[in-house]
Amino acid sequence: MVEPNFSSGRAAERPDAAVGSAPLAEPAAGAAIDPSKEPEGRKETKHLSRSRLIWRRYWRSAGGKIGLVGLAVILLLALIGPSLALWDYWVVDDNAFLSMPSGDHWFGTNQGGFDVFAMTVEGLRKSLVIGFAVAAIVEILAALIGASAAYFGKKVGMVLQWITDLLLVVPSFLIIAIISQHTAGSKSSTWLLIILLAAFSWMISARVIRAMTLSLVNLDYVTAAKFMSVPSLVVIVKHVIPNVASYLIIDFTLGVVGAIMSETTLSFFGFGVQKPETSLGTLLGDGMASATTSPWIFLFPAGVLVVLLLCVNFVGDALRDAIDPSSKSGGAA
Template identity: 35%
Template sequence: MADLTAPTTSGPRAAGAHEFDATKARSQGELVLRRFLRHKLAMTSLATLVLLIVMAYVGPVFWAFSYEDTSSGSYLAPSPDHPLGTTQVGKDLLALLMRGTQYSIQIGLLAALAATVLGVLLGALSGYLRGFVDSLVNRVVDLLLILPLIGVAAIVIRAISGAWFVVALTVAAFLWMQIARITRGETLSLSEREFVEAARASGAGTWRIILKHLVPNMVGSITVNATLTVATAVLTEAALSFLGLGVQIPDTSLGVIIGENYTQVMMRPWLFWAPFLVLVLISLTINFIGDGLRDAFDPRQTKVRA
């Protein structure tokens, strides 16, 4: 006689249980990664940006001309030897473009990193402590927002140097305020949550709560804003260098190359449009990557399904 108390493995319920066991619960990170990988525009932009970076850093190893080489003729037209022609002083524009792209990307990354770290720490500290600290940080933000970037950059770069890292830190000093305000708003909300109250009751200090509990819960917005800040920093540096207030010769950047050749836009348009299009391409790809990250981190988005 069959044992009626023995569990059965047949029927719809068992099939459903088997299906549930076969589908492993995904972590939040896995869901974010799946959404991002399925964002076609973001993935196309990421591939394009990687190709630009490879061109900038690996290309000079295989290219016949150095960005410092002035042995070629002045204002040569594009040819197999010089696909983008040469500048007034006889430099190969393609070699110069690769070097300029390196500096522009380095400046954008360093400026975004410095601005993000400063903005997140001050914003989280302001939102968590409130009171006097909150008022002080807000007043500093208000003060910096009214200072002209061009005037401050001119003073700093003329007084110190026009090295690329000095330009990057100068740009970062004007980009952290927006990140601080966003972080402050999220901290004000998160600081009232149960896990923060529990950490406070267990004796955790201010910085431990900020770094171990608040910042990890804001990683989505921090990542998105840091990505978009890279694009802003690249464009800001290009504008400063175009005006002669950014990277100084003998260093170069896309802004410097554009500034040196904008007068040739009618006679020799390739000298202007080549660095200009690379600059626009870097900015667009980073912004589209940021849009993809925003959609991936936002659980309410419906554009890309996990």
């Protein structure tokens, strides 16, 4: 029978202590412990706010970085481009008709002697205004109508759904083309185009928001607000819509792309922005005929449009991955 060994002292009680080494010093009672020297597993996790967490996930995306930087450059070009241009977009150079890109005309000139760079910047400004304005109006309409359809119950919801389904089958392109033709060249033609594009673009987003908010209108705090006689519009705006803000942000970026594409298509066929105003669509339409003989008239506006749409798409995709917690593209928190 083996006798228990009591001669090893504290070394026997601490199997991790090396034989012959000095015993580990125990902290004195009441002594302060340095948090920096605590084991790694005992350190408290730093909590991040939702906005910082979204930004961290967004910035991990290479496409998000490219899109954000590219969009910032395009917006900067639209803001300061007119001051950089050597010519105004409405000024004709009588000595340069269909001239190639040079030091005097960076993007060359068109058939009328107008500077293509100045016209591209002006068209970019117009397209950006239309795209962002239409997307903003669409998200407001979709949020209010979709949330109202879910909040007010069957009767109001059925009426709003019927209106939504009706507008989905209306030939919007034909209606916009007919109305815009009668307002061509007027100062209000751009804003009328914005209203028309927004009026026929909110329906699908409203249906999605309605489906998302059906489960929200029965939550306890929404029910409590109803019993406290809080106005319905206040409940919808303050308690219902903020819960779908993530979708609205993503849909806004995609709506900008859709609005710019719609305006470009209409203007390309002569139904959108009308002369003397200009947009990227009108520039593409004017340069299409000479795309093979004088390619700079078509290629520069087309290149700016492609870069703009790619950057907005990159930003939208990165935002979707950053906001959606189930997405693997944004990486771990």
